[in-house]
Amino acid sequence: MKRRDWFFTYVKAYRRHLLLASVLGALGLGSSVGLMFTSGYLISSAALRPESILLLYVPIVAVRAFGISRAVLRYVERLVAHDLALSILAKMRSRFYRIIEPHALRFHTRYNAGEALGMMAGDMEHLQDLYVRTVIPAAAASLLYAGAVVAAGMVSGPLAWMIGPAIFVLWFVFPLLSYGALRRPSRHMQRWVRRMYRTLADALSGMGDLVAAGRQDDYLAVFSSLQKKKIDLERRMNTAGLLRDIAVQLVIALTVGLVILWSGNPAWHPGIPAVYFAAFVLATLSLADAFAPLSPAMEAIPAHRESLRRLADMEHTWGRADRPEQDPRHDGPSPVDVSTVEVVMDHVSFRYPGTTEWAVKDISLTIPQGKKIAILGKSGSGKSTMAHLLQGVFPPETGSVLVNGRPAHEWGDRMTEVLSVLNQNPHIFDTTVLENIRIGRPDAGPDEVRRAARLAQIETRILSLPAGYATRLYESGDRLSGGERRRIALARILLKDTPWIILDEPTAGLDPLTERRLLTTILAATEGKSLVLITHRLVGMERMDEILLIDEGRITDAGTHAELLERNPRYRAWFALDHPFVAAPRH
Structure with missing residues (x-):
């Protein structure tokens, strides 16, 4: 299974939402540029002391319109983008569950609890950010870049040739360099985080044994070593990010300087009144600043790719689940009599x-x-x-x-x-006795639960608890003995009443x-x-x-x-x- 299937499947399914969020993002950025342009024009016009305030009415209204539209468009864009990301995240988590659920009894043979938690919490959260912080901003910035170059060309050819390459560096070159420079550190970072997940989950499961053996300090030393390596990587990445941000600001300053140079040469802008020059400078500053977040967004792509790879490997190992109607674990046979059962193993x-x-x-x-x-x-x-x-x-x-x-x-x-199964380590959930037994049949009434408990010969022990059936059992049923935990599990099976x-x-x-x-x-x-x-x-x-x-x-x-x-x-x-x-x- 190729990792792009975990990306393009959802891009295709939600392409309209992606397009809408990208267009809204581009319009929001465009409103910011328009706000700076009209503000510069208004300041310049007001400095000339017009004969009537009515001559400033149009730019005043334009400033207000761009200011309001920028806020509204940003809000709607983020609303659409986060709705899209959360919808995709829900689909991905459902897909992940459908993959591992049929193999729950043997999933631990390849992944431990920490790795499963890392995929559910870490990898999928990374992929949520992929849409909100990378794909949509990059698409919006691309639309803005195309519109800005076309608009500059319509105003002045030299202006387009000046700001086009400079903005191209911010839009494409710096993000590409950021991706290349931080690709390996970003992947290493994610791997160290996964190791920390595994180590922490393993230690939490065996904390009692670690303490009994006096090895808790050894575990802390191992975890501290992993944490130190993670911090070292973060420091290196932050240093690289700081240098990149300085370079981005220098390019923005260069872009603004080129526009100032353009405005000072009448031969490059024949027929354009001087009152517009401040507007062009401020608009260029806002335009260039809109591309600055792209480089940090591209830094996260290696981590996104690693998350996609891990999910794809997991799906390749355990089987596809993106089409639940074809998943035999969920289809099952057509309706049959399940009141009796005959099992035959043949060679x-x-x-x-x-x-x-x-x-x-x-x-x-x-x-x-x-x-x-x-x-x-x-x-x-x-x-x-x-x-x-x-x-x-x-x-x-x-x-x-x-x-x-x-x-x-x-x-x-x-x-x-x-079929019901009772094994040597039944899990007791951190909820009440009643709910622990009712897991066998969620719609069962309290009387049915009590009958199952009596059959399992555990009711006397339950009634001795502080709140009886309403007593909350600790995690893994720590307030019960091993035999009592298995009787609770037996009560579940008896309540379920399978043949x-x-x-x-x-x-x-x-x-x-x-x-x-x-x-x-x-x-x-x-x-x-x-x-x-x-x-x-x-x-x-x-x-x-x-x-x-x-x-x-x-x-x-x-x-x-x-x-x-x-x-x-x-x-x-x-x-x-x-x-x-x-x-x-x-x-």
Whole structure:
């Protein structure tokens, strides 16, 4: 995906708004020039002491008209420009979200939270400025330049030849030089800022561990080093900008001097009364000053290009989303019955992009409505990959994963109508208990939420909180224990009431008593639903309809708890490790 797609797509879509803002900007700048011209003429005419004040009536009215029109045109131009920029920003953020949302479960494998925040907050804010501070001012200045040269040529050929090249330096040469001189520092600046985002996000996530290890000073040293390099770059860029501004002012002074020289030579302006000379000088000063902001605007283009590149790379990695009607994650299948679900994996194989090893290999599995299966294996055996394939996160490389006869990865957002997932780290939002549970079904009433909490056996704990269901939970649910957070997440799932549930290591990290209680609660509350339990522990296996043993991406054995204890030595050894005080059958 080319980076220009993130620019020209919106230029084309909003070309009328861009044209309107550019024309309004040019008219506003033209009004400033007209105001200075008529003011100079009025001052010169008044200095001649006309016989009647009525002779000054027209220039007085013109001064007022240009003064009012300049303010009005600038206001309307900024209104249109900011409306345009905010509309484009909203479209871009929506597009960004549509790209990453289908891949939310694996987005972190390429970008961490700081990088995602950098793209959302940094890159897109840069691109908002691209329109307001670069594209529209440059287009307005170009229209003004063309009009000024034509107007000067109509007044006097020598005047046009004098101010044309001088203004051209301000309009084109200096912006081009600014772009070239600050291209690399600007890109480096953005990269340092991104590194700071990554470092800060990483540190905030692991602040407790840093403090516990006594490494907070080391982190501060790293962050301070990044900050120092950023400040050094800013100092260099500011120095270059100061030198450029001095050069711009010198060219403006030169331009004004050329107009003064022109006005002092009668041969270059035959027939033009002397009363107009001050008007031309002041108008030239205003005209030249209108082009001064172009050079700083061009400095930001390298940063804009870097932001466009990053967004384009991200879209190239995760897929296009600028046409949501073609996005399978949002279309989903046509209406089907979602009250029951049957899942079929038929000779499924999958390997991650850029790898040659199979994450899962030749997996076949059928899950009719109401069946409870456990997928058992060590870490890295392919359990989580199977879960992702079942959820439709990845399409299989070979074989098929069908949910009610349709490929899982084509269900899109409608997958949430048939499937709920409880993993080992459910997120608790910084809102009330009621709203945390109601995430599962936003339209649910308070009574339905309480019923789900009772089924998840968490209501007693909720009622013990200061405000009950209205108690605000801290970020990540810090006022709850690990088991309580998972029961809140279980209540969400029960409130949602989907026919199929995947439990991905739901008891990892819990003590044995809490683990058994939570799993007992889950199995009791999900009676009649299809259940896939992904785990490396054998707690609750006796209540599973089927247990799949998986190793190196392959199913090595399958059966009930009793059958596997009977025939599989590895399963018996595993059971003995998990239940050291329970005797397994001997053979």
